[in-house]
Structures are given as C-alpha cells and as structure tokens.
Amino acid sequence: MSKSGTLDYKCPSCDAILKFDPHGQNWKCEFCKSEYTLEDLQKHDKKVGKKELSEEHTTKMDKDANGMDIYICNNCGAQIVADENTSATFCVYCKNTAILKNKLVDEFNPDYVIPFKFTKEDAIEKFRTIGKGKPLMPKIFNDPKNIEETKGIYIPFWLYDINTSGSIQADSKRITTWVTGNYSHTKTDVYLSTRAGNMEYKRIPVDGSKHFADDIMNSIEPFDYNDLKKFTHSYLSGFLAEKYDLPNEEAVKVAQNRSEESTVKTLKADIKGFNVVNVVKKDIKCEKINDDYALLPVWLLNVNYKGKLRTFAMNGQTGKMIGNIPVDPIKAIIWWVAVFASVMALFVILYFVGVIG
C-alpha cells in the first residue's frame, strides 16, 4: 500500500503485537512471552526483506469534516481518528498500536529517541506518593482513583546546540558605611562594569508540540542525553507519539532566549565586590550550531480532583513527576496557626526567662 499507512511491530514468532518494555529496555510479546532486542528485530526485518515502515496495520481513508485524519485498523477493521500531528496512537477497539506511517516520513522523521524507562504502573505509583514533603496537599488528592487517564507519549523535542558570545554593561555600586561621633556616613562608589565572554550550550530542549504546555515540558527537564538512541520506530510500539508542529525556525528562538539569559547571568555573576549590580546593556549573539529532532518519553496524567482537571507529567526517563497540587485551605490555616502559636510561645518563654520585656 501507499506510504500513508500505519504500522506496528509484530512478534516474529507468533504474529501478536510486540510492545516495548521500559523495564527490560527490550521488546516483549504478551502472548508467547518471547523477548527481543533491537538487534534481533533488525535481523528479523532483514531476513523477511522488510523495509522499515513497511508493515501496515491501518490504511488511511479520508479526512473527516473537522480535518481529522481517519485510518482503518488493519487488525480489526475499526476506524481510528487522529489529528494531523499524531504519529502513533491506539485502536480503541483492539488496542493495536497504530503507528501512522506518513507522520514519521521525510522531514518528520526524528533523529533520536530516548526510550521509556518507566511503565504506566510506575507513573501511577509515583502519583500515589506525590504528597511526600508536601503537607498542604488535600488528603485524598493522590488517590489513583482521581487519575482519569494515563498516557505514555513520545513528545517531539527540538534539541539545540547554541554558542553565545557578547558583552554586558552594568551599573555597579560599592556601598560602605561608617560612624564618626554622632554621624553615620554612607559612601557610594559607582563603576561601569563591562564583561564579555562566550559560552556553549549543548542540546537545549524545546517542546516542538504546540498543544503540550511549555511550562509542564520545562518542568520535567532535564533528560539524560546519554540514553539518546538513533531513532527507530520499534520504540514507539506500545506508546503514543506526536510529530512536531512548532517549526524549527520558531523553536530555535526559545532556546536562544534561554541561552542568552544564562550567559547574561554568568557574566553578571563575574562582577564581584559590589553591593548592587544592575545590568543596563546587553549585547549577546546566540548562534545555532546544531539542531536535532528527538522524541522524548513523557507520561501524562489527567487528574480530576473535585471536578477540576489538572495535568501531571512524569519524565518517562528519569521518573521526575511534576504538576500543581491543590492547597487544602484547612491544612493551610492549621499550619499558619501552629507556626504562629509556636513563635508566640517562644516569645512567652523568653519573657519568663527574662531575656525580653
């Protein structure tokens, strides 16, 4: 069929769907329990003369009225509706992973992937213990029952290598005070500080998908790039995946801004021996040296607490989970009163000991 199909991995032994196992970092067949490494699969592909992205489990049919793409699952014949940026999804009926082939070809084909290291169960367990060190969390908030949906998604990220060079100017003030007799003197020495330098940044990640919140994607950083693997679609098996819709030219600006900020900060930190340093002028050039397109693993949890939907996200590689936890107003009041009373009690003790009053 044409390149507009989807594909999934099938077990070379029994033809059942073969999913990637985050714990084993290999592929495990749920039916015949066979396990395969990436090498095994590639060998098998070669033997059966199959090119990558050739096996098709869905056929692209049409666009529906809303511009959504409709695919037919070749496993069970059901229709799969996916928006134009979805590159891997599930057939809602037979749970077959449908890798929508045309989403991964040509310019959308990622350079790298970091495979999932944590499973859905890990993500739910992590959510269950999210209240650790957060005394203001409502008691039942972390109940896994509040999780409406857990999705393992490979999110498209642009990774930028950026070299910065430039200079900053700052008003620096050194303030000294001393006392003679009944007078207090304040001497302010004003300097114009200039610092110039250059710094290199490696693989600043920029979320390439517009419909995932940037702040959430920022907050699960950093990923450990030592695990970056050359992309092969077999890793997508068992997970959802997106293709980028934020073009390279736009995404690079985000990385440039972040590198500029860090360079200014580093140059500013070099201005030492002053009480006040105010940057008045900055001239930093941020040059893109390299860009890579990588799929990075993220568990997204939709949490419904008291009717309000909240998104939690776990870095699928490092296990770092983030999200905004609601504050229990009763607990907040109790804490405030308890701290207030403790400090007040301390004053009373100091009073009776005779230190104050």
Added chain:
Amino acid sequence: MKKILFILILLMNILLITNVNAFDTSQKIYDYADLLTDSEEKMLKEKVDEYIKKYNMDMVLVTVNEHDKTSTQAYADDFYDYNGFGIGSSHDGVILVIDNNFEKENIQMETTGKAIKVYTDTKIDSILDDVYTEYDYYELFNLFIKDASKYAERHFPFFIAFAVSALVASIVLGILVAKNKMVKIATEANTYMDKDSAKITERNDQFVTTHTTSVRINTSSGSGGSSTHTGSSGISHGGGGRSR
C-alpha cells in the same frame, strides 16, 4: 602554746563581733539627716520590702547631712558597694540619696547590676524629674518607690511578638504553598551550559563617580541606652542626680 591559742581565739571573737556589728543591710532606710519620722520610716520600709521581693532588686533609701566624699554620686556608690547591698552576684539594686552635705540639696539615684539595664538614662531622668519637685521627704520617697516600681514592671512585648509570629507563620506557609506548585516556565539554560567552554574575555570595572552622605544619628530616640561609670570599689553603676 596555750597562750597563743587563747589570744588567737580572742582575736577571732573580736573579728566576728565587729563583723556582725559592722552594718545592718536589712534596714534599707538610713535616715541620718533625720528627715523622716519613725512611723514614716516604718511605712516606707514595708513598701521597700515589697519592691525587693517583687522585682528581685535591692532598694536603699538614704538621707545624709555630712560626709567626706567628693560628690553625692561617690557617696551613694560607696555606701551601696562597701556596705554590701545588692541581690545576687551582680549586686542588683537601686539607691536614692538625699544629700545636704554641699551648698545645695542633691538628690542622687544610682543603679547596679540588673537595675542598670532596667533603669535606662531616660527612665532615670523621668524618675528624678518627678521626685525633685517634691519637698515633703516622706512623699518624695513614696513617689520614688512608685516610679521605680512602674519602670521595673516588665511588659510582654505583645505587638512585636504578634507581628513577628504572624510574619514567620506567613513565610512558612508561603514556602509550603510554593512546594505544591511544581510547574514553572524555564527562562534559562544553565543545565545545558558546557562549563569548560565558558570564557570571560573582557573584565573591566571603570570608576564613574563617588558620593558620600552623612546622617546625624538620633541617640535620644527610644529608651535604649544606660550610661555607666565605675565607683571606687570597682563596681559599675548607672544613675543620675539633681540639685535644688
């Protein structure tokens, strides 16, 4: 041998007797100038005892017509120190002397130990301002005891304690609320900087200008300080006096 022993015992007895008779510090009121009646002394003594018990500081009231000290302050300090007044190792207490030895009548208040801190310079001034317009000596001493008690009274610093407690509680709560908010936009890229690549190529601090401002320190604000001097006995005192 026996003779020597006998002389020694006799000597010790004499010493003991003279010691016991040396000075009665429990009397507290020494009216050498005879400005008070016996019944007035008795009434004042009750109040003085009450003050000593309540504030754990000694109080000595003296009137005198003649002495060989160079000043009323020296007389008051020496009277207090050499007669062994004061409570505890720091000799806490106050003494008020009405002295007619010099041309004018001097009223001198001296503080020792803990009392130096309790009676700051401004409080001593305020007490002396109160008493030195009073010419009835019984009333003068009464007024002194009343004022000294008023300033020795400790007050729980309620407003400061309330404000500090509320501030600390709010800061702690703020930190705890911040812990629940884990989603933040990233504005910098420090994690991704190659630390070895960072080079500073120019480092220049150019002097522009300097200016100095001087502000007079207002020492009279608040009731903070107590100035002290050292008496001939080597003990520190605070205090003040008035002449009339």
